[in-house]
Amino acid sequence: xxxxxxxxxxxxxxxxxxxxxxxxxxxxxxxxxxxxxxxxxxxxxxxxxxxxxxxxxxxxxxxxxxxxxxxxxxxxxxxxxxxxxxxxxxxxxxxxxxxxxxxxxxxxxxxxxxxxxxxxxxxxxxxxxxxxxxxxxxxxxxxxxxxxxxxxxxxxxxxxxxxxxxxxxxxxxxxxxxxxxxxxxxxxxxxxxxxxxxxxxxxxxxxxxxxxxxxxxxx
Amino acid sequence: xxxxxxxxxxxxxxxxxxxxxxxxxxxxxxxxxxxxxxxxxxxxxxxxxxxxxxxxxxxxxxxxxxxxxxxxxxxxxxxxxxxxxxxxxxxxxxxxxxxxxxxxxxxxxxxxxxxxxxxxxxxxxxxxxxxxxxxxxxxxxxxxxxxxxxxxxxxxxxxxxxxxxxxxxxxxxxxxx
Numbered sequence: 001x002x003x004x005x006x007x008x009x010x011x012x013x014x015x016x017x018x019x020x021x022x023x024x025x026x027x028x029x030x031x032x033x034x035x036x037x038x039x040x041x042x043x044x045x046x047x048x049x050x051x052x053x054x055x056x057x058x059x060x061x062x063x064x065x066x067x068x069x070x071x072x073x074x075x076x077x078x079x080x081x082x083x084x085x086x087x088x089x090x091x092x093x094x095x096x097x098x099x100x101x102x103x104x105x106x107x108x109x110x111x112x113x114x115x116x117x118x119x120x121x122x123x124x125x126x127x128x129x130x131x132x133x134x135x136x137x138x139x140x141x142x143x144x145x146x147x148x149x150x151x152x153x154x155x156x157x158x159x160x161x162x163x164x165x166x167x168x169x170x171x172x173x174x175x176x177x178x179x180x181x182x183x184x185x186x187x188x189x190x191x192x193x194x195x196x197x198x199x200x201x202x203x204x205x206x207x208x209x210x211x212x213x214x215x216x217x218x219x
Numbered sequence: 220x221x222x223x224x225x226x227x228x229x230x231x232x233x234x235x236x237x238x239x240x241x242x243x244x245x246x247x248x249x250x251x252x253x254x255x256x257x258x259x260x261x262x263x264x265x266x267x268x269x270x271x272x273x274x275x276x277x278x279x280x281x282x283x284x285x286x287x288x289x290x291x292x293x294x295x296x297x298x299x300x301x302x303x304x305x306x307x308x309x310x311x312x313x314x315x316x317x318x319x320x321x322x323x324x325x326x327x328x329x330x331x332x333x334x335x336x337x338x339x340x341x342x343x344x345x346x347x348x349x350x351x352x353x354x355x356x357x358x359x360x361x362x363x364x365x366x367x368x369x370x371x372x373x374x375x376x377x378x379x380x381x382x383x384x385x386x387x388x389x390x391x392x393x394x395x396x
Contacts, residue, residue, distance in 0.1 A: 021327050022387040035391050036323050091350075099350055102343070148337050151294065155275075155337075155344025156351070158291045162278040163261050163268045163352065170263075170355070174284035182287050189334065 017042045044196040048122050054191035055118045061183045062111060068177035071157050075170045083177060084108070084153060106152045107181070114188045117143045118195060125199035127207065133200040144192045150185045154178060235380050236314045236389075242377035243306035249370040250300060256363035259345070263356035271363060272296055272341075294337040299374060302336055305329040306377055309390070318393040326390065333378065339371050 017040045018025050019033040026033060028040050044050075069081035082090075084107050091100040117139050124131035157178050164172040257269040272295055279288030305325045312319045319325075345367075349358060 021330055023384055024387065024391075035387060036327050038327060096350060099347060103347065106343075144334070148334065149340055149343070151337050151340050152344045152347065154287060155291065155295075155341045156347050158275040158279050158288070159270060159344060159348040160351065161282050161284075162270050162275045163259070163348070164355070165268055165278075166263050166266050169266070173282050174279055174287060178284055178287050182290050186290070193334070 015042075020044065043198055043202070044194060047194060047196040047199060048125060050194040051118055051191050052122055054187050054194060055115055055122075058111070058184045058187035058191065059115050061180050061187065062115070065111075065177055065181035065184050066108075068180060069175035070153065070177040070181060071160060071172055071175050073164070073170065073172050077168070081175060084181065087153075103153065106149045110146050110150050111184050111188060114143050114147055114192070118188070118191050121195055121197075121200070125195075125203050127203050131200065131203075133197075133204055136200055137197050140192070140195065140197050147185065147189045147192060150188075151182070154182050154185070235382055235385060236310050238380040239306050239310045239377050240314060242373045242380065243303040243310070246299070246303040246370055246373040246377060247307060249366050249373060250303070252366040253363050253370055254296070256366065257361035258363040258367065259349070260359045260361055261352065261356045262359070269361070272367075294335055295341045298332050298336045299338055299370075301332050302329055303374065303377065306381070310381075310386070313386075313389055313393060316393055318390055322390055323394075326386065330383070336374065336378075338367070338374060342367065342371055 015028050016025050017028040019036060019038055019040060021038040022033060022036040024033055024035045026035075026040060028042055031040060032038065033040055066084055069083050070087075072079055072081045074080075084103075088100055088103050088107070091097075091103065120129065121136055121140055121143075123129045124136055157172075157174050160172045161174055164170055254272055257271060259270045261268050261270075273292070276288050276292035276296065279285070279291060281288075305328065308319055309322045309326050309329070312322075345364070352358060
């Protein structure tokens with residue numbers, strides 16, 4: 001196990017909190033960070049419940065995001081509605097494999113991976129699955145890094161809606177799926193932000209000392 | 220190195236304040252061009268449409284997706300503006316050891332808005348759309364597109380040049396004078 005170094009005392013045990021905004025370490029008793037004025041917490045408040053709630057909300061939104069059309073195209077009076085998967089299949093069939101892979105990754109794979117990763121992180125922080133915080137910390141970091149790229153499909157809709165306004169010949173309008181999909185991206189981003197990776201280390205420490213110390217997440 | 224997770228804690232970034240200020244000033248100037256000059260022009264038969272960033276957000280709002288439209292406006296226009304403007308405001312005076320009034324609040328807001336800056340994602344969106352539209356009509360890149368590409372690099376360079384901890388330390392020291 002990539003354990004905690006012996007002899008290293010972690011701040012929370014001594015009542016020291018690192019500011020979530022400017023990273024200055026202060027006694028948690030002063031309530032507000034003396035440097036930047038943000039509220040001080042030993043750990044982000046209700047981190048796991050908040051993360052789980054946001055992840056569940058985004059998982060629910062993921063269904064309409066993929067089932068409902070993100071845009072509709074009216075070409076010479078004929079209306080075609082297009083979902084994310086249909087757009088993807090179109091690129092694939094047209095032989096644009098690289099772009100199809102990019103869209104698949106950004107729109108389908110990343111949201112799913114993010115939802116799974118966040119659930120896994122929460123389970124690990126609760127001690128329900130064995131874990132190495134080092135690896136999971138990196139998982140968390142990647143999750144935060146990749147999340148924004150899912151927005152690409154929304155931007156594509158925005159651009160097509162703006163450009164394809166050719167009167168009766170061809171028009172593109174946004175569909176309800178776009179709202180749901182934007183919701184998925186935004187909610188997963190908030191979920192990743194509300195998770196506190198320090199909880200992974202707390203859990204490890206708790207396991208190592210067989211629960212002798214009080215869990216610090218009470219704050 | 221962090222004793223727990225082994226992440227790098229401190230990296231020495233030379234002349235970080237000068238770099239941040241100059242890159243974000245460039246970014247602010249480029250934003251002027253990006254928001255006014257056409258991004259891409261499309262000719263289809265006798266019709267011509269142009270894309271601008273504010274135009275894209277406005278089209279969504281008018282075509283029945285106001286929430287998504289505002290989202291696009293926030294992620295591609297407002298956030299980069301707050302970020303670049305805030306960096307100039309905070310780091311400019313700090314080069315001379317001064318703390319601008321309200322610099323702490325501005326810096327706090329910048330660290331909050333940073334993850335929502337999505338201009339590089341928008342650029343990928345532009346490329347995907349071009350491939351979708353390529354067979355429909357004739358497309359021309361405008362000044363706005365090239366300015367946007369440079370803007371993306373400037374923003375990335377500005378953000379990469381900041382050492383968050385050093386910035387806060389300097390702000391603290393400057394405030395004590």
